[in-house]
Amino acid sequence: MPKLWNETVEAHRTQVRDAIVDSAAALVFEHGLRAVTMSQIAEHAGIGRATLYKYFPDVDAILRTWHTRRVEEHLAELVRVRAGSGTAGARLTAVLRSYAHGMHRAGRHDRGLVQALHPDEQISDARNRLRELISELIAEAAYSGELRDDIAADELADYCLHALTAAAELGSDAAVDRLVAVTAAGLRLQVEVE
Amino acid sequence: MPKLWNETVEAHRTQVRDAIVDSAAALVFEHGLRAVTMSQIAEHAGIGRATLYKYFPDVDAILRTWHTRRVEEHLAELVRVRAGSGTAGARLTAVLRSYAHGMHRAGRHDRGLVQALHPDEQISDARNRLRELISELIAEAAYSGELRDDIAADELADYCLHALTAAAELGSDAAVDRLVAVTAAGLRLQVEVE
Known part of the structure; x- marks a missing residue:
């Protein structure tokens, strides 16, 4: 052909x-x-x-594909945010904020769906890349003195990802911003609560 | 009879x-x-x-009973810890630590099991009581000036519960203690990292 x-x-x-x-x-x-x-x-x-x-x-395979796409799209967005201007700390804040608002938009519905799906290599792979992206920014910001350096960056990245899942159940965008500020405070990274 | x-x-x-x-x-x-x-x-x-x-x-009903028991036992333990001596902040730290180590012991296996079970009223009820217990301690500690008072106690409690689920995947007790310290720092509550 x-x-x-x-x-x-x-x-x-x-x-x-x-x-x-x-x-x-x-x-x-x-x-x-x-x-x-x-x-x-x-x-x-x-x-x-x-x-x-x-x-x-089967239906599960279709929904896994759907979920993997969402994670990939979200990851691409976070990669763009990371590449923005400003210090590592400012870019980390922007990434955490974008992630939290994404979790908020996806909401409880998506979470229920994700929990019902059997985990899959593609999903784990996207999650690992997300974790790495945040871990690298944390290491960079710790190196430049913008946040705590007494705890390994990958542990801090896990903390961020878990803390920000709370966004899925929050009632407003303002509450999501507050969650980001609290999570950032755990890193000793200064973020204003508006 | x-x-x-x-x-x-x-x-x-x-x-x-x-x-x-x-x-x-x-x-x-x-x-x-x-x-x-x-x-x-x-x-x-x-x-x-x-x-x-x-x-x-069916098997699901048995496992839901098993899970509810675990949550109830854990909750009883946290109620004991809360009733201990010290400031609200110190008791909050002890409760967060006990919760995090419980998540760590339960580990990934339990989480997978819990995600596979259909949620049930009894489980939600235990979760709500856990959230309330932590929220009340946070409000008390905020009132006594031991932690931030710019964000509502129930939002901070949700943050804590989500952040500490990271303990399920951590490799050591020391890492769990570090996670508790980071989470507490988000509340602006001082906890020593050993």
Whole structure:
């Protein structure tokens, strides 16, 4: 087959995959995790059941793909934030804030979904990269004297990631900003509470 | 029936329930959550399957009972710690430390189990009481000027509970103590890192 044809097929496959993943997510948000079936997803995506099974073996696999995408998007956003201007401490604050607001937007619903999914290598990999990104910024800020250097950066990164999961259950953006300020205070990093 | 007989029957029922719950926990630790069946639990507890079903409808219900017991025991321990001597800040530190070490002992295994269980009213109730206990101590310590008073006590309690879940994945007791010190620093409560 000519190269152009291959590219067209590949683009079509990507479109179908996207439609399946988006359909599954929409159905889960509407009906809840346990109520969604492969048949409903096929119907919602406008494809046959047989076609659906060529792409994914079951609902869990579709939702894992959906979750991995969200984590990857979020990670890309955090990488952009880290590359911004300012001291390591200021960039760390911006990353923590972006992460916390992301957790807040995702909310309880996503967390329930994530807990129900069996953990998967792709998800763990994205989580490890997130942890590393924050750990590196912490080490940099500790080196420049902007935060505590009595505790290893990876332990502090774990602390941040766990503390900020509280954002999923908070009621307002202002409360999320307060959580970030409190978490930063644990690092002895100064963040203003507005 | 005379009262004594009723009490004997009740004591027997409690014993059987305990044996069932302990058997289920032992089997899950040995074989993993998915591999354990009602038949195995009955055999391990030394009772018939029919008897087992008179006590519990399924494995999940047994494990929820097991988890609720653990949370209740832990809560009782924290209530004892709170009642100890010292300032509100010192007692808060002791409570956070006890909670974090409990999470550390329970470890990843318990967390996986808890995430796999469908949430249940009894579990939420115990969690709410835990949150209240910590929130009250925080309010008391804030009032006496031992920690920050710019953020509501219940938000700070949520922060603590989430931050300290990081203890489940830490490698040593010393790392757990460091996590408690960092979390306390977020509250602007002074705790020594040893």
